[in-house]
Amino acid sequence: MADKVKEQNDYNRLKAKYIGLGNADTSRTEFLTNVHRDTLASLSHHQHLVLYNSVILNENPELYRQSLIKKMVSPIQKKPISKG
């Protein structure tokens, strides 16, 4: 049993460090939320993707980047964000 506890502790420790971590008990919502948050973060990290979207939307790139981060708050409660 001690192994189980240790495993759980290890998992919790890693989970605290790497927020996207999951295991068999991860719910669908949590999983999807993480995927969406990662996607949004990736979109806001890559300059050419921010530029690509901000040009079409005719929006300030910095404001667009901030809006992506704001969407990370609750990414799947609204309609899923289209990637382009």
Place this chain on the structure above:
Amino acid sequence: MSIDDESLYLYNITLRNPSSYSGSVLGQFLGDKKSQEIVVISSSIIQLLKPNSNTGKIEILSQQNALSGISKIDKLRIVGTQKDLLVVTSDSGNLVILEYKEDYQFIPIIQIPVTKSGFSRINPGEYLLVDPQSRCILIGAIEKNKLIYRLETDENGKIILSNPLEASTKQLLTITMVALDTEYENPLFAAIECDYGTVNNSSLELNYYELDQGLNHIVKRKSKIQIPSSTCHLIPLPNHIGGLLICCENYMIYTNPNKNASPLYLPIPIRSNSIENCSLIVNHVLHKLKKNNFFILLQNTLGDLFKLSVDYNPDKEIIESINITYFDTIPPSLSLNILKSGFLFANVINNDKLFYQFEKLGEDSSDLTLYSTDYKDEQSVLKVEKSTIIFKLRGLDNLALVDILDTLSPLIDSSLVEVKSDKSPDPIKQLITLSSHSYLKTLIHGIPISVLVTSPLPVIPTDVFTAKLFYDSPNDEYLVITSTLSCKTLILSIGEVVEEVEESGFITDQVTIGVHQVGLSSLIQVYSNGIKHIKHIKKFNDDGEEIITKKLTDWFPPAGITILKSSINNYQVVIGLSNSQIHYFEIDSSDDQLIEYQDTLETSSPITCLAISKSSNSKKSSFAIIGCSDETIQVISLLSHNCLEILSLQALSSNSSSLLLIESEVHIGMENGLYVRTLIDEISGTLSNTRTKYLGSKPVILSTIVLPNITQSVAVLAISSKPWICYNYKGSYKVTPLLGSIITRGTSFISEDIGGEGVVAIGGNDLIIFTIGKEDTVFDLNQDFNLSKLKLRYLPRKLVADNSKSKSNIVYIAESEYGIKSPYPSFENDDINVNEEIDEDYYEAFGYEPSVGGWASCVQVVKLSNDQDHEQEMLQSIEFSNTEAILSITQVKFDTNTNSNNSEYIIVGTCTNQKYLPLSYDTNHLYTFKIDRKSNKLQFIHKTEVDYQPTVMIPFGNKLLVAMGKFLRLYDLGQKQLLRKSSTNIDYLTNIIKLIHQGGNRIVIGDGNNSIVFAKFDIDENKFIPFADDTRKRQIISLTTLDYDTVIAGDKFGNIFVLRINESISKQSDEDWNLLKYKDDYLNGSGSRLKCISEIYIADTITCLIRGTISGGGGGSGGGQDSIIYTGLQGSIGVLMPLATKQEVVFLQKLEIILRKYYDSNGYNLLGREHLKFRSYYNPVKNVIDGDLIEKYHELSAGIQIQISRELDRSPKDIEKKIAELRSRTAF
């Protein structure tokens, strides 16, 4: 490793770096106390810009490809030094500090691993802040993590970074961060953050992070101030005031974390009363003046600048008032920098970067000013009467534009067009790009010239010379023009006016072969029947005036023999006679007289040209190079011990037409249009290391010229069917065409009247004097392209270059912009005659009026210029209604029996009320326009309603193929509308955005989510049947065909890849179609799959792929090899060149591996990103050799080069030659 025959190897070279700058930092990176430079970054490039405060021009000092995704930059200065260092975060996961070194390079001095490589939401690096006193560096991630590194220096003054201090808060998103100016207090940082763990999770909060220097610990403090959800920008105030301004929609809040004073509120002026016209500050720049004086320029999303100043009472330590005044309006920018010398650099979003000079600081302006004293609390700001804060727009008052830095970002579409001109036999290759918010920019490889004088001559000139009279005079005085046809020589003097010289002492009724200044004060004219030596003697007459008398001496060849060729420098004269004899003369240094060497040399065959070195440093040429008509050149010694002895002989592929000896290089122009450069050994005279370039269809004539601003070396003007200049620049030898003039002979010409160095040339019957480089701009050899631009109305989407045979040089451009209201009337309006004057300049300066969900669209017809004198011409603009968005445009030729003249049509696909995120629209239409060949204008025929968004259209056979969503439909022309002939539904596609017709019945479909599909039109079933698709779900953006079975495509993330169908499948599709047609579907796709044969990652969204060659190449045929040109959204232009032989591939692969190893293992990668990982960002790089890395070979020291060459069993010169040869094969 084995290379199989099927594989395609490509060689990637970047020709123009991306120019969308995500950040700019002003600092003294050169360490020069007086000058300030600007560092700008784009996705993987670091550039150093040096503004010249005297001329007001910006010069690009260095461009470095970091081969890594750059995230943020900031500057840092160690106490007691004068030099700023650059701090960079990137996807390498390292925190890097760079120092600028003399040899135009940033060098890493610290690379500290911080986190895993790549971008992730918890990787610190998205935010990078340096404490204004350079005590610590904070790096933050989007979510949770923040690290602070303390900066210390060791006893040698070297920087040491402490172990990081961590401040991590779960479920906390950071939206923006700023470093406060605290001087001697603890370093303090402020952040707008959002805690998604709390119940009310959409509200923003303001948090402070303080580095407690005593406890070595980060203290997080939450501010009590409630900030609205529109907060997007923070502005720290200078230390003596402290605190920060929080910018949100239409107002600002001032707060100070260290004082208990209540916050101050201040509204931001707005343009007009409309709801859509809010004022949101996104950008600021603080400029400190003397004595604690300062001002801040704020910019809102529309581009309006406001000046913010603070009335501060230092005794009571309270702010009396914060004032905001309308300053000026410039285009919206991402960042602004103010130089101490009174200039403003605006890093404009999506347009050319601008450089302004301050005329005044808006002190005595009558513009609207708002005072924080008028607004007591938040409510008074929120409920402010809108009319009291409206300011009036006006033209620039405080700023004056002084320079423009051309950029191509965002580059949306491009096309390679060959424009024919009457003047030149060679068509000019133009790369036409839709770029930089609303421009058509044309790039031509070459250097422009500015013509100063063009005047017709009384004779038909065949050659031209310039000469000065005295050794020490700086300017050329004589201009000698000779004509072989009329046996005449014309001597002109150059001054304020060009006039004929009466008493030059020259022979004028003979053909002149050479003119040069010799000795101290003599001139030599070599003409066909002799040599004239003219000595100028300065004397003072009785009145004390200086008069010049001339003393003439003659030398004649034997009777019946004429002089054919000559080469003269200040000390030596070599002539070649018609009886193949070479005579050699030296100039007596005491009295300038000619002394003939007693011997002559008789060559084996007639002389075609000869050359001696003409270096200006008083050195005699030790060799003469003689070109003979037996296709050889001979090197002859001119030294006293073995004078006129043949030292070496080189066979050529054709007769030489012109020779130059410059220092230790022999330049050979040949009759077959080749230009050869070869090294001569200074002692033995042997020739080695030959480089060849084809310039044109005519014999190449060479002469030396001097380039402005470049002192290192002289350049060579090489004239074949068109002129070129060849020069050494930053270690590489460039051969670049000269644009805009057809000349047959040219020579260097130095005169103060034309501002220094110029070229005098003859073309046709005219004398042309020009300087190299554009007028009014810095002559910049960094730019390989000559750029010209034409303003368009809205954001361009697609361009169609007229592909008909008539060579009309017409381009059709579809433009469509979201979120604005157009001032122009729609073409469908009946009252089109109501032609109100629309002030285009107003909209260019201030932008169109914003309108939520609005659209403005038009189609414009542009006639391209075919030479430099003509501008591109806007022929027609067709405005669409203000709800319509143009999605696609194409040119098509319908095969209609009713219409006998087989007209061509332009089809435009639109949809109305398109909205994004999520996508929605109302109706979709196809507009048909007929091309009127006489006026080159479009006539509206009819419009057709369709079911889905027509995202892409191509001509297919004699019909129009339209892709909408997952449908492929064929249309034919009808009387009232287009008629649907066929419809195909491909289930597993969602968003078809590219189509190409491969020939026959085969098409290739590029899908926005589902990669590439090959399909065939089945005539029996009257529909398209897909038969092969990709194995990955790529998001295709660009697509072009390489051959019938192969395509190259680019996706949104920056991958370029080549896909090919299996040979047997390809065969089946044409021969046994039924087998393939009824093949079962497999895994949600068609029955067979494509193979990816090459792949590379470019840190840019690839918007267009073109097959062709960009280099001017001499003549249409012999130019560069066909390769793939790609253009990226951020303005990068590059070439993927197919490698020809297996040996080449093996050699380059080895070299690439060695270079990678060298850079990776020694920490020489600028940002610590491994090259292989960078080029394999999403998918492993495959069969593409990165020329950007290979060309770094030039930057290595000689020792390392030798080491590498040993590993490869080659000589360093061989490797260098191979790299240069690869580049010149397709590009420049």
